[in-house]
Amino acid sequence: MVVPLLPDSAPFSGAQRAWLNGFFAGLLNFDANGHAGGFAGAGAASAVATLAPPEVEEEEFPWHDPTLDLDERLTLAEGKPTERKLMAAMAQLDCGACGYLCQTYSEAIARGEEKDLNKCTPGGKPTARKLKELVAAGPANGAAKANGTHNGNGAVAKANGVVAPAKSTYNRTNPFPAKLLDCRPLNRPGAVKDTRHVMISLAGSGLTYEPGDALGVFPENCPELADEILAALGAAADEPLPAADGSPRRLRDALIQEYALARPSADLIELLAGCAADPVDAQQLKLLIDNDEDEWIETADVVDLLYRFPSARPPAEAFLRSLAKLQPRLYSISSSLRAHPEEVHLTVGVVRYEHGSRKRKGVASTFLADRLTGGGVLRVFIQGAHKFRLPDRGDTPVIMVGPGTGIAPFRAFLEERHAAQAPGKNWLFFGDQCQATDFLYEEELNGYQKHGLLTRLDTAFSRDQKEKIYVQNRMLHRASDLWNWLEEGAHFYVCGDAKRMASDVDRALHEVVASQGGLDAAAAKAYVANLSKTNRYQRDVY
Ligand SMILES: Cc1cc2nc3c(=O)[nH]c(=O)nc-3n(C[C@H](O)[C@H](O)[C@H](O)COP(=O)(O)OP(=O)(O)OC[C@H]3O[C@@H](n4cnc5c(N)ncnc54)[C@H](O)[C@@H]3O)c2cc1C
Numbered sequence: 001m002v003v004p005l006l007p008d009s010a011p012f013s014g015a016q017r018a019w020l021n022g023f024f025a026g027l028l029n030f031d032a033n034g035h036a037g038g039f040a041g042a043g044a045a046s047a048v049a050t051l052a053p054p055e056v057e058e059e060e061f062p063w064h065d066p067t068l069d070l071d072e073r074l075t076l077a078e079g080k081p082t083e084r085k086l087m088a089a090m091a092q093l094d095c096g097a098c099g100y101l102c103q104t105y106s107e108a109i110a111r112g113e114e115k116d117l118n119k120c121t122p123g124g125k126p127t128a129r130k131l132k133e134l135v136a137a138g139p140a141n142g143a144a145k146a147n148g149t150h151n152g153n154g155a156v157a158k159a160n161g162v163v164a165p166a167k168s169t170y171n172r173t174n175p176f177p178a179k180l181l182d183c184r185p186l187n188r189p190g191a192v193k194d195t196r197h198v199m200i201s202l203a204g205s206g207l208t209y210e211p212g213d214a215l216g217v218f219p220e221n222c223p224e225l226a227d228e229i230l231a232a233l234g235a236a237a238d239e240p241l242p243a244a245d246g247s248p249r250r251l252r253d254a255l256i257q258e259y260a261l262a263r264p265s266a267d268l269i270e271l272l273a274g275c276a277a278d279p280v281d282a283q284q285l286k287l288l289i290d291n292d293e294d295e296w297i298e299t300a301d302v303v304d305l306l307y308r309f310p311s312a313r314p315p316a317e318a319f320l321r322s323l324a325k326l327q328p329r330l331y332s333i334s335s336s337l338r339a340h341p342e343e344v345h346l347t348v349g350v351v352r353y354e355h356g357s358r359k360r361k362g363v364a365s366t367f368l369a370d371r372l373t374g375g376g377v378l379r380v381f382i383q384g385a386h387k388f389r390l391p392d393r394g395d396t397p398v399i400m401v402g403p404g405t406g407i408a409p410f411r412a413f414l415e416e417r418h419a420a421q422a423p424g425k426n427w428l429f430f431g432d433q434c435q436a437t438d439f440l441y442e443e444e445l446n447g448y449q450k451h452g453l454l455t456r457l458d459t460a461f462s463r464d465q466k467e468k469i470y471v472q473n474r475m476l477h478r479a480s481d482l483w484n485w486l487e488e489g490a491h492f493y494v495c496g497d498a499k500r501m502a503s504d505v506d507r508a509l510h511e512v513v514a515s516q517g518g519l520d521a522a523a524a525k526a527y528v529a530n531l532s533k534t535n536r537y538q539r540d541v542y
């Protein structure tokens with residue numbers, strides 16, 4: 001008999017609990033009657049060796065698909081525990097914007113450890129609203145399971161105690177200070193877009209990655225934005241701030257390095273409402289808290305809020321405390337370590353747009369493109385993507401659909417297959433606005449075609465003619481060949497825009513299967529579902 005050591009409230013399933021109780025009993029040398037015999041030393045090792053971890057059944061999350069809309073995801077989670085419904089309400093990007101993965105954020109809410117329901121930035125208001133509703137409706141489910149959490153270095157720590165070995169001490173909680181090697185434009189002069197090829201050195205980190213993984217980047221805010229906030233607050237840049245660890249910090253540095261200055265947090269709105277000198281400002285701010293349907297606040301940033309409510313000026317320290325923490329951004333890795341030892345490359349679309357009279361900049365993409373210079377240091381970690389991988393066999397054909405920055409992981413796939421001299425056929429569908437300015441990696445791709453590595457390259461330049469032509473149109477043009485490749489066992493990959501492209505490509509895939517396979521809609525759906533189930537249809541969409 002194993003004496004239970006874990007409290008009932010510990011977040012483990014029955015099987016996990018039994019194994020962990022056995023593990024700890026072995027470690028502490030408990031006898032069958034529950035008497036501790038002290039630290040077991042070698043006995044502990046033998047307990048570890050002889051107690052095989054139970055098979056933890058891999059739980060499926062059918063709603064974990066960013067191309068499904070909120071209602072579809074919630075339908076798939078019907079009848080599941082609260083934490084799974086909460087997960088289904090999130091945007092399913094595992095983007096890290098909330099500081100968790102979708103699964104671990106929802107479990108933290110369900111356990112009552114996380115109170116902020118506004119952290120899912122890509123899910124926006126609809127997600128926040130649904131989370132509120134679910135938390136209000138269901139008991140905070142104390143039995144939230146922690147099935148597996150990413151440790152940020154591609155290794156997955158399973159709750160059954162099995163930890164995949166990490167090769168580096170650097171991870172999300174201890175990011176590596178990496179050097180930027182280069183950040184060169186991929187678009188030609190005259191392009192509407194600004195897409196960059198970013199090269200980063202991993203030398204000295206011990207970090208490794210596989211094609212399909214992503215790089216997490218901790219960005220810094222634009223100093224001009226921090227200055228705008230300081231001016232609006234009437235605060236001094238060098239206002240000293242008390243720091244928990246005793247290290248001196250200046251207000252301006254904290255704004256640049258530590259806090260999210262985009263979407264105002266609920267705490268900030270409450271703080272401003274509480275200190276507004278003008279009763280009209282106070283009243284309107286309270287309305288913003290109560291009425292989460294307000295369209296203005298949906299797109300407002302912190303500066304917009306300060307400008308609109310000039311009588312609400314809290315002390316700098318309270319203001320900082322009300323801001324959300326700046327979170328890392330993920331980028332699909334666009335290089336293979338075999339081709340570029342100790343380097344990681346990214347393909348980054350720079351976010352710049354106008355909102356009202358103000359120019360807005362994406363934090364991380366402009367940090368990489370504008371504010372870091374060659375030799376500059378950025379904090380990074382590897383985010384493993386266990387479900388976006390080249391086939392195990394080098395002779396398996398692959399079909400890759402990656403418009404815009406969606407080409408990133410496919411450049412890595414091609415480099416990897418080139419370095420490994422893998423004999424499998426490779427077919428890429430690439431699209432962007434104009435051939436003359438936006439044919440990303442044109443020379444490399446043409447080189448691979450000449451070499452024979454890239455068996456087929458189909459491009460769709462949407463703005464080179466009156467009618468839009470997209471990658472899915474090219475798939476439909478090539479339906480017969482596409483079907484033949486699938487029937488030969490090809491793996492089908494999609495990367496890029498989750499909102500429209502990924503679902504349109506999915507529809508086109510179903511159409512190809514139905515028309516070429518002579519299948520009705522239900523059979524085509526089953527065929528595609530089977531591709532997914534056998535890991536032959538994989539998506540990395542954001
Ligand atoms: C797994 C994964 C892989 C990814 N891979 C890549 C990749 O390979 N390449 C890549 O470029 N990105 C990739 N992304 C996206 C990337 O993580 C960032 O979200 C992106 O670079 C924007 O971050 P930012 O900090 O520059 O912008 P932010 O400061 O986060 O601003 C972006 C926000 O600005 C708003 N916005 C943007 N454009 C407009 C507009 N025109 N009008 C109004 N509002 C607007 C939107 O609310 C948007 O959410 C990936 C994301 C994930 C989750």
Ligand SMILES: NC(=O)c1ccc[n+]([C@@H]2O[C@H](COP(=O)([O-])OP(=O)(O)OC[C@H]3O[C@@H](n4cnc5c(N)ncnc54)[C@H](OP(=O)(O)O)[C@@H]3O)[C@@H](O)[C@H]2O)c1
Nearest residue numbers: 349403404405406431432433462470471496497500501504
């Ligand atoms: N979270 C973020 O802030 C963020 C930042 C960067 C990128 N992204 C996402 O990543 C995506 C990739 O951005 P990107 O600039 O590299 O490329 P993109 O905007 O996806 O554009 C690439 C090509 O895809 C075309 N396209 C548009 N709609 C499509 C559809 N429904 N199906 C197929 N193709 C379609 C575009 O055509 P047209 O433009 O001519 O219609 C363009 O030719 C963005 O769409 C965005 O959703 C998000």
